[in-house]
Amino acid sequence: MSNIKVIVAGPRGKMGKEALKMIHNQSTLTLVACIDRKHEGMTVKELDGFPDMEAVIYTDAATCLSEVEADVLIDLTTPENGYKHTKLAIENGVRPVVGTTGFSEDELSELTTLASERGIGTIIAPNFAIGAVLMMQFSKWAAKHFPDVEIIEKHHDQKLDAPSGTALKTAELIKEVRHPHKQGHESETETLEGARGADVDGMKIHSMRLPGLVAHQEVIFGGHGETLTVKHDSIHRESFMSGVKLAAERVMELDVLVYGLEHILD
Numbered sequence: 001m002s003n004i005k006v007i008v009a010g011p012r013g014k015m016g017k018e019a020l021k022m023i024h025n026q027s028t029l030t031l032v033a034c035i036d037r038k039h040e041g042m043t044v045k046e047l048d049g050f051p052d053m054e055a056v057i058y059t060d061a062a063t064c065l066s067e068v069e070a071d072v073l074i075d076l077t078t079p080e081n082g083y084k085h086t087k088l089a090i091e092n093g094v095r096p097v098v099g100t101t102g103f104s105e106d107e108l109s110e111l112t113t114l115a116s117e118r119g120i121g122t123i124i125a126p127n128f129a130i131g132a133v134l135m136m137q138f139s140k141w142a143a144k145h146f147p148d149v150e151i152i153e154k155h156h157d158q159k160l161d162a163p164s165g166t167a168l169k170t171a172e173l174i175k176e177v178r179h180p181h182k183q184g185h186e187s188e189t190e191t192l193e194g195a196r197g198a199d200v201d202g203m204k205i206h207s208m209r210l211p212g213l214v215a216h217q218e219v220i221f222g223g224h225g226e227t228l229t230v231k232h233d234s235i236h237r238e239s240f241m242s243g244v245k246l247a248a249e250r251v252m253e254l255d256v257l258v259y260g261l262e263h264i265l266d
């Protein structure tokens, strides 16, 4: 694999820092610039102390994506900015690898159309951890046999979006095999609003936010006299990095947008 020139948006965030470490420690990706809210003109070396990272920080995404010669944008920011960066990247011929979650369905559909029109490979993956991708696939399989299911996602208390991108993606995969139906008692009522969680075609999603958590999900299926739980825990953000690296390599071979890492895993 020849060397891939990468821009990272959000380099000072929890995921951005982990991505810089990953890029620093391997040989197929080279950091050529960063997009940040602050520190215009500084280098990553000056900002974070990585000894040989001379990549310059831009505060204006449009300038960065139009001026810097780059193959891939890795975006790890916020829903609003991630969407803007992804759009700008596609318009400038830079392939986006997006970990940022919280995009609306309309935004995803607009980006899908734009990527196809421009022929620019794009990967948006709500979860880059290989174990999480397997947890979602196992859940889809289980839902064929256990159509009553509730998703419980648990995250750190700095997370902006709820439910998590992973929970929504899990529900989307389960929807492919589950007939919509209301779960629980047909006459059940909430005496406290929100008690039964968010609703996707009758299946429920519950979001927990607490300090000390990283990223965790349980998908609980109920049957006759039995339950089945499919569970994944990211206990360190390093868990996401093999997926980010794989996506940055595979996006070079794509000319459309794919949503979910499962599309590029062997």
Ligand SMILES: NC(=O)C1=CN([C@@H]2O[C@H](COP(=O)(O)OP(=O)(O)OC[C@H]3O[C@@H](n4cnc5c(N)ncnc54)[C@H](O)[C@@H]3O)[C@@H](O)[C@H]2O)C=CC1
Residues within 6 Å of the ligand: 009, 010, 011, 012, 013, 014, 015, 016, 035, 036, 037, 076, 077, 078, 079, 081, 098, 099, 100, 101, 102, 125, 126, 127, 128, 129, 158, 240
């Ligand atoms: N797909 C995946 O596997 C994973 C996705 N995520 C998602 O990644 C995103 C980032 O997560 P964290 O690193 O935990 O958040 P964070 O809050 O630690 O980092 C976000 C960073 O984005 C920066 N930022 C905000 N606006 C910006 C702008 N206009 N330009 C450049 N940088 C900007 C902030 O300064 C901050 O440093 C979230 O959407 C989260 O849900 C998080 C973990 C795994």
Ligand SMILES: O=C(O)C1=N[C@H](C(=O)O)C[C@H](O)C1
Residues within 6 Å of the ligand: 101, 126, 127, 128, 155, 156, 159, 160, 163, 164, 165, 166, 167, 214, 215, 216
């Ligand atoms: O914000 C996070 O931390 C995470 N966000 C992603 C999501 O919304 O699913 C992926 C992972 O769960 C961590």
